[in-house]
Amino acid sequence: MSKRSFIFLGILLGCSILAIMLYGLFFASNPKEIPSAQIGLKAKPFTVTTFDGKKISLDNFIGKPVIVNFWASWCISCRQEAHILEAAHQKFTPKGAVFIGIAINDTREASLAFIKRYGKTYLLAPDDKLGSISLDYGVTAVPETFFIDKNGIIINKILGATGRATLEEFLNEQL
Amino acid sequence: MVMMLIVGFSGSLFFLKADDMEDRVREISHKLRCPTCQAMSVKESDAGLSLNMKNKIREMLQEGKSEEEILTFFEERYGEWILRSPKKEGFNLFLWLLPGFLIVIASILLFRSLLKRSRDIEQKKLDPLSENEKKLIDQELNHYQSD
Amino acid sequence: MIINIGYFAILAAMALVVYAALSATLGVRYNHNNLVQSARNSLLAVFILTAIAYLALCYAFSANDFSVRFVALHSSIDLPFFYKLTAVWGGMEGSLLLWQLILSFFTAVVVVRYKNNNRDILPHAMVVLALIMAFLLFLLIGWSNPFIRAYPVPLDGQGLNPLLQNPGMVYHPPSLYLGYVGFSIPFAFAIASLLRGKLDNEWILTTRRWTLFSWFFLTVGMLLGAQWAYIELGWGGYWAWDPVENASLMPWLTGTAFLHSVIVQEKRNGLRIWNMVLIITTFLLSILGTFITRSGVLGSVHAFSKSNIGPAFLIFIVVVSLISFGLLINRQENLSTKPQTSGLFCKENSFLLNNIIFLVMAFTVLYGTIFPLLAEALANKKLSIQAPFFNSIMTPLGIVMILLMGVTHFLGWKKTSSRLLIRNTLIPFFIALITMSLVSYKLGSTWQMFLLGGSTLFAGSIILIEFVQSVRINRSQEAKKTGRKSSLFKTLIKDRRRKGGLIIHLGIVLFAIGVCGNFFNQETSFTFSAGEQQVVDKYILTFKEIKQFQRQNSRNEGIEIDIKKNGNPSGTILPVKSYYPTSSQPMTEVAIHRSLFEDLYVSLSSINRDNSATVVVHINPMVSFLWVSMIFFLIGILYSLSYKPAQFRNIKTKNRKG
Numbered sequence: 001m002s003k004r005s006f007i008f009l010g011i012l013l014g015c016s017i018l019a020i021m022l023y024g025l026f027f028a029s030n031p032k033e034i035p036s037a038q039i040g041l042k043a044k045p046f047t048v049t050t051f052d053g054k055k056i057s058l059d060n061f062i063g064k065p066v067i068v069n070f071w072a073s074w075c076i077s078c079r080q081e082a083h084i085l086e087a088a089h090q091k092f093t094p095k096g097a098v099f100i101g102i103a104i105n106d107t108r109e110a111s112l113a114f115i116k117r118y119g120k121t122y123l124l125a126p127d128d129k130l131g132s133i134s135l136d137y138g139v140t141a142v143p144e145t146f147f148i149d150k151n152g153i154i155i156n157k158i159l160g161a162t163g164r165a166t167l168e169e170f171l172n173e174q175l
Numbered sequence: 176m177v178m179m180l181i182v183g184f185s186g187s188l189f190f191l192k193a194d195d196m197e198d199r200v201r202e203i204s205h206k207l208r209c210p211t212c213q214a215m216s217v218k219e220s221d222a223g224l225s226l227n228m229k230n231k232i233r234e235m236l237q238e239g240k241s242e243e244e245i246l247t248f249f250e251e252r253y254g255e256w257i258l259r260s261p262k263k264e265g266f267n268l269f270l271w272l273l274p275g276f277l278i279v280i281a282s283i284l285l286f287r288s289l290l291k292r293s294r295d296i297e298q299k300k301l302d303p304l305s306e307n308e309k310k311l312i313d314q315e316l317n318h319y320q321s322d
Numbered sequence: 323m324i325i326n327i328g329y330f331a332i333l334a335a336m337a338l339v340v341y342a343a344l345s346a347t348l349g350v351r352y353n354h355n356n357l358v359q360s361a362r363n364s365l366l367a368v369f370i371l372t373a374i375a376y377l378a379l380c381y382a383f384s385a386n387d388f389s390v391r392f393v394a395l396h397s398s399i400d401l402p403f404f405y406k407l408t409a410v411w412g413g414m415e416g417s418l419l420l421w422q423l424i425l426s427f428f429t430a431v432v433v434v435r436y437k438n439n440n441r442d443i444l445p446h447a448m449v450v451l452a453l454i455m456a457f458l459l460f461l462l463i464g465w466s467n468p469f470i471r472a473y474p475v476p477l478d479g480q481g482l483n484p485l486l487q488n489p490g491m492v493y494h495p496p497s498l499y500l501g502y503v504g505f506s507i508p509f510a511f512a513i514a515s516l517l518r519g520k521l522d523n524e525w526i527l528t529t530r531r532w533t534l535f536s537w538f539f540l541t542v543g544m545l546l547g548a549q550w551a552y553i554e555l556g557w558g559g560y561w562a563w564d565p566v567e568n569a570s571l572m573p574w575l576t577g578t579a580f581l582h583s584v585i586v587q588e589k590r591n592g593l594r595i596w597n598m599v600l601i602i603t604t605f606l607l608s609i610l611g612t613f614i615t616r617s618g619v620l621g622s623v624h625a626f627s628k629s630n631i632g633p634a635f636l637i638f639i640v641v642v643s644l645i646s647f648g649l650l651i652n653r654q655e656n657l658s659t660k661p662q663t664s665g666l667f668c669k670e671n672s673f674l675l676n677n678i679i680f681l682v683m684a685f686t687v688l689y690g691t692i693f694p695l696l697a698e699a700l701a702n703k704k705l706s707i708q709a710p711f712f713n714s715i716m717t718p719l720g721i722v723m724i725l726l727m728g729v730t731h732f733l734g735w736k737k738t739s740s741r742l743l744i745r746n747t748l749i750p751f752f753i754a755l756i757t758m759s760l761v762s763y764k765l766g767s768t769w770q771m772f773l774l775g776g777s778t779l780f781a782g783s784i785i786l787i788e789f790v791q792s793v794r795i796n797r798s799q800e801a802k803k804t805g806r807k808s809s810l811f812k813t814l815i816k817d818r819r820r821k822g823g824l825i826i827h828l829g830i831v832l833f834a835i836g837v838c839g840n841f842f843n844q845e846t847s848f849t850f851s852a853g854e855q856q857v858v859d860k861y862i863l864t865f866k867e868i869k870q871f872q873r874q875n876s877r878n879e880g881i882e883i884d885i886k887k888n889g890n891p892s893g894t895i896l897p898v899k900s901y902y903p904t905s906s907q908p909m910t911e912v913a914i915h916r917s918l919f920e921d922l923y924v925s926l927s928s929i930n931r932d933n934s935a936t937v938v939v940h941i942n943p944m945v946s947f948l949w950v951s952m953i954f955f956l957i958g959i960l961y962s963l964s965y966k967p968a969q970f971r972n973i974k975t976k977n978r979k980g
Contacts, residue, residue, distance in 0.1 A: 020692050021619065024619030024620070028699070029698070031694070034210070037252060037256075129230075136252060140210035201845065208706045213564055214564040255705060256704040259710055260707075261707060269693075269696075270707070274686040
């Protein structure tokens with residue numbers, strides 16, 4: 001192999017590494033944030049018993065947009081989010097939206113205390129001991145919120161605390 | 176040293192309490208990455224989510240599911256990212272094959288140039304050393320002996 | 323007040339460093355020795371100023387001065403004093419200051435030590451070092467300033483991450499930095515000789531000791547990091563192919579390749595352009611490594627704080643690459659030598675193969691580390707690339723490297739007779755074959771284990787045989803010269819270069835044995851209550867009692883376990899969960915019962931409501947060999963450092979005579 005080709009290959013290698021690093025700096029998403037693998041797919045069904053004792057099933061809500069939020073009492077971002085979700089619930093549930101909150105890896109007492117403290121009134125239920133629902137949805141951290149449209153398809157997943165604007169945009173569009 | 180090694184290894188002859196189910200859980204969970212940790216597998220992690228996943232794997236094994244079914248279950252929900260080792264298909268082949276490809280190319284090039292060189296040395300005839308050169312070499316050797 | 327002194331010291335250092343670069347350049351251009359002297363003096367002053375700044379930061383930590391933002395972020399009142407001092411390098415800003423401190427110190431050493439020799443390229447080397455320091459100081463003044471104040475002044479700091487509160491914090495980062503920065507010196511001299519057009523081998527001989535020194539500290543730094551991960555992270559392993567670990571491995575691989583290939587230049591005057599490429603690459607990789615781990619492009623165990631320092635590093639890398647490689651391409655005609663002819667099995671070819679494999683390894687590590695970015699850019703998907711990929715490629719390459727390491731010791735430089743080849747490999751080959759067959763038969767095996775273990779035993783036997791032979795030859799030489807038997811001590815200190823290499827390679831063999839132990843790892847998990855016992859392999863673990871205690875800044879809860887090994891009482895261990903006020907999750911502190919051939923590694927999963935405890939128990943064979951290898955590296959490097967290349971000895975005697 002001639003010297004020229006070595007030099008050429010070296011330059012090629014250098015430029016490729018530079019390009020990838022630039023991409024990583026300015027264009028790539030946060031390595032810690034993993035988008036949902038199920039966007040565009042039908043949301044996996046589940047049946048839970050709320051903290052009030054009511055039995056609800058996701059299938060019951062076909063035809064309405066559903067917001068499924070995964071939370072826990074030990075999660076700090078969930079506190080801030082609780083107010084936002086509660087406000088959105090007050091505003092949109094009369095119009096036909098459904099809000100469901102699933103508590104994962106949490107104890108009953110702690111969850112109830114959190115609910116009381118932050119005034120959550122929508123449908124709230126604990127996940128089972130295995131965390132089956134959170135596994136079904138591919139939850140990697142709390143809080144995570146899934147936007148499900150009227151046909152039961154997952155449209156979006158929000159990592160971290162949901163913003164008011166995002167919620168309103170989705171629900172206004174759906175209703 | 177060899178004897179020490181053999182004695183050392185023989186300690187492991189007495190196997191740990193056999194627990195096939197747990198071993199299988201470990202085996203499968205070692206192939207999935209812990210979603211909340213940095214570079215650990217689900218097996219190695221103690222995080223809440225990893226414990227959930229291990230329990231789920233155990234439940235699925237008890238139901239009789241195969242390893243492939245379990246891995247597919249998680250991949251459907253979390254995406255390819257949950258696998259510790261990307262599947263050897265499609266775009267990922269760029270990952271798996273490029274280093275091997277490089278090794279092969281480098282070896283071929285190296286071998287060719289080395290063969291060429293060794294052929295050259297056989298064709299060249301080496302002249303015997305002259306008296307002067309022999310003296311010089313002895314002198315230098317004595318000098319370096321004082322190392 | 324003290325902090326302001328620190329900041330002004332950095333500003334002054336920046337000014338001086340720019341001055342030094344300028345005056346050295348002008349001094350060389352216009353042949354004014356005074357200017358060069360002035361540059362030299364300013365570089366010495368830069369070291370003093372950096373030291374002042376560093377001490378100022380240390381003082382801020384020890385005095386709990388939380389008006390300094392860096393201190394507030396990384397320290398707290400209840401942090402043990404010891405860790406307050408090591409917290410200086412617990413964040414990006416302080417680490418950069420440490421880097422600058424070490425670099426300015428090494429520069430000062432270079433400037434003083436090579437005052438008389440290397441006259442022609444020393445000024446150029448000074449310019450290169452000054453410019454690198456200018457980059458670091460620029461960052462320290464601007465984007466990465468450790469002296470920035472915090473308003474309002476917090477009452478207490480956020481504390482040091484509990485993971486960092488471990489003795490490893492004292493040794494691991496400084497050792498790594500000594501290694502990284504150390505490689506800047508050969509780099510500076512290489513560029514200097516390109517700049518000057520002085521294209522002989524002097525830069526290699528001058529910087530030989532720097533290379534050895536840096537290699538040692540980089541190796542030990544990585545091993546200490548592995549030891550820390552083993553003790554602190556609690557998953558039973560010591561290397562996870564995490565991006566920051568890979569970032570240190572890449573320059574190590576090219577640096578080790580460089581270490582070997584310069585010998586070819588020294589002895590056979592070959593690979594001259596190649597050595598330049600290698601040292602430039604090593605230097606660039608150490609900067610690239612810092613970039614990858616601090617810029618946030620990839621998640622990492624070490625990414626405690628993402629900083630916006632990425633673009634600056636990238637620009638620096640591009641500029642350095644362009645200048646260095648540009649110079650090299652420019653001067654390459656004058657550098658290249660006609661390759662000397664040689665047989666197929668010779669030392670030179672072995673070194674060549676060694677380099678190629680190291681390079682492929684380094685490329686694989688880089689490739690695997692940044693492939694997730696590639697996948698996202700080109701295939702729009704997120705991938706995880708962890709241990710399985712790296713292990714599958716590095717293991718076969720490692721096997722070949724170890725075989726090479728053994729065989730090269732008795733290869734001749736030009737050619738080796740096949741008789742010699744067979745004679746020296748026969749016994750080691752059979753030792754390896756028989757032992758590994760026995761092991762496989764009794765314990766079961768995979769091909770990786772068989773080959774890795776086999777090659778390690780093969781190389782180990784060769785090295786031991788060579789060492790013994792070397793001692794015997796020295797003995798008979800001494801006897802011939804002086805006519806009587808010489809002491810063992812005298813024979814041990816002869817041929818230090820050769821022995822040094824043998825000892826270091828023996829250290830690698832020990833390291834490889836430690837790695838082979840992984841094939842026999844065992845793991846189990848169970849729950850027991852106070853008073854109960856469990857049998858795990860040859861150990862009996864008895865749960866004695868739950869212990870709760872307070873340390874300076876943590877509340878701890880653990881269980882005391884009595885260990886009986888093979889029926890004999892063998893001490894007590896205490897695996898613990900620590901609760902720090904600054905962190906919501908408890909830290910797991912594992913308990914390790916160590917012996918030379920095996921580690922009993924116990925991690926406390928939880929203490930349950932009924933006061934029973936769930937533990938995970940690992941049996942990790944041969945782990946101690948990894949840590950013992952460091953001693954061999956130390957001894958070997960001391961041997962090698964104490965050797966003075968013949969060329970330098972000649973100069974001295976010539977001066978004496980003439």
